[in-house]
Amino acid sequence: MRLLLLNHNTRGQGTYWRALQFARQFHMRGHEVTLMCVAADKRFRARRSSRDGFTLFETPHWAPGLDPQEGWGPLDVLFRTARGLARRVDLVFSFDHKPDAIIPAKAARLRSGCPWISDWCDWWGGPEGLFRRWVIPGEGFQALPARVRRWREWIFRRDERREERARLSADLMTVICQALADRAESLGTRRDRILLLPSGAPADAIQPGDKSSARAALDLPGGAFVLGYMANAHLDEDLLLGAFARLLDAAPETVLLVLGPPFDHPERHLTPRQRTRSVRALGPVPFPRIGSVLAAADVLLMPLSDCLYNRGRWPNKIGDYLAAGRPIVTTNVGDAPALVSRHGIGWVGSPTSESLARAIAQAWDDRAQWEDLGRQARRVAETELSWHALAEKLITAIHVRLGLDLSR
Known part of the structure; x- marks a missing residue:
């Protein structure tokens, strides 16, 4: 036809x-x-x-x-x-x-x-x-x-x-x-x-990669807590960076790995030293390279502010994150949190910087589960989604x- x-x-x-x-x-x-x-x-x-x-x-x-x-x-x-x-x-x-x-x-x-x-x-x-x-x-x-x-x-x-x-x-x-x-x-x-x-989820194009090799390729410290985040536009920048700033107060060795354009106003939340030391901004990454970059992260972030626009969409990054085989931290807005909770593939906070920071901190406390959660995320990419x-x-x-x- x-x-x-x-x-x-x-x-x-x-x-x-x-x-x-x-x-x-x-x-x-x-x-x-x-x-x-x-x-x-x-x-x-x-x-x-x-x-x-x-x-x-x-x-x-x-x-x-x-x-x-x-x-x-x-x-x-x-x-x-x-x-x-x-x-x-x-x-x-x-x-x-x-x-x-x-x-x-x-x-x-x-x-x-x-x-x-x-x-x-x-x-x-x-x-x-x-x-x-x-x-x-x-x-x-x-x-x-x-x-x-x-x-x-x-x-x-x-x-x-x-x-x-x-x-x-x-x-x-x-x-x-x-x-x-x-x-x-x-x-x-x-x-x-x-x-x-x-x-x-583009499970054919994005495959789970070796974390150590991915970090070596990006010159990231092997023992750091690396948070991956990807966006075409930073619509939830204040939520994300507000949470990251709170996290850095307790865990200054944490690194935010960013795929996408520059943030609009990172100075609202992060000091110049924090922006230089703790944020690794790669700029827009071509789709064929996304999997090899996400492989460097321990967990992947999907912050969603509580507004009609976010409740009325399904971000493309959900599928990319699942295909990459990494646990996900998100906020309780829209349909994605139900997927994360139903399959046990990450942590869900409320759409505030304080709650998101606590969810990320919980992910660190549960680091012994990362590998199992990542495998389950990949299974969702290969089956339901x-x-x-x-x-x-x-x-x-x-x-x-x-x-x-x-x-x-």
Whole structure:
């Protein structure tokens, strides 16, 4: 069967990874798959390539005054819509509510008479959503010229309305966490049209590594308590660094190994000496290297502040951490803590710096269990949260609810 998948991110960013994994799983079952994302380096033209046996289109990102990944690029939307109208498909699967996902999806359904699945995996709108809590107050946004800020805020307001309305006519809605399932139902989507579908673990790409070798490669002390942390943006920086500062007061030899961009304001919590001695910041790490870096950590941190945005998502790092085979310390926000507790693969604190610091300290006290907990985390990556298992869950729902058999 022919399947069309639509994602608003650039290649290698955000929800692209979720769309990519489902594209791979569909292709492995013998289907003809096309995945569309946004080109990071092409403003006016699209690029076509072959990725893991399926077709990948990177569409033009030209969108004056907007981030290319916001999904409002006119050439992007036009190209995808034209492709959706030009060729019949048997299923269209769009990721998030952006115009370059929803408009082409509806066009493809109109052209082909096929089912449409819409995926909801982030909480964008509202006072505690991504836009108003993180993007607009951010220093990068506030540094933009006033006219650009006004233009983007106008887009954000319309985007917030689209988030709740645009996907309601989909034949099936996949949601990444329980909070979004509840929100979809409150907006009028029937429960039998909602499928809870978290993201999985890249167990094939990330393998548990030897801790001593990984530390030697990074010039980390062999006997230190090393905490691993990975993020594309430090949305919970104050929670994390507040906890780390408290931990350093009691255990000054602890090291925070950071994969991702620089912190915005580490000086709020850490002294210059602590930042130099106790934080090892590697910057963004290419995906093929993530496993070898995470192997250097004793435990991996997933701090989540208590806000709607965090309750309404499933961070990609969960799967990476599980695949790396290390215990996890997190906070009691969203769906991830239940996974950690249910499988006994780490420690859960409350979403305060004091409680998170206590949970990390408990992890140190329980260090004799690290190896067993890490093995159990890896088992979760290979079973319940394998992409194969999640694809089977989706394919079963498509068969039962939409009458389309994608199992072969």
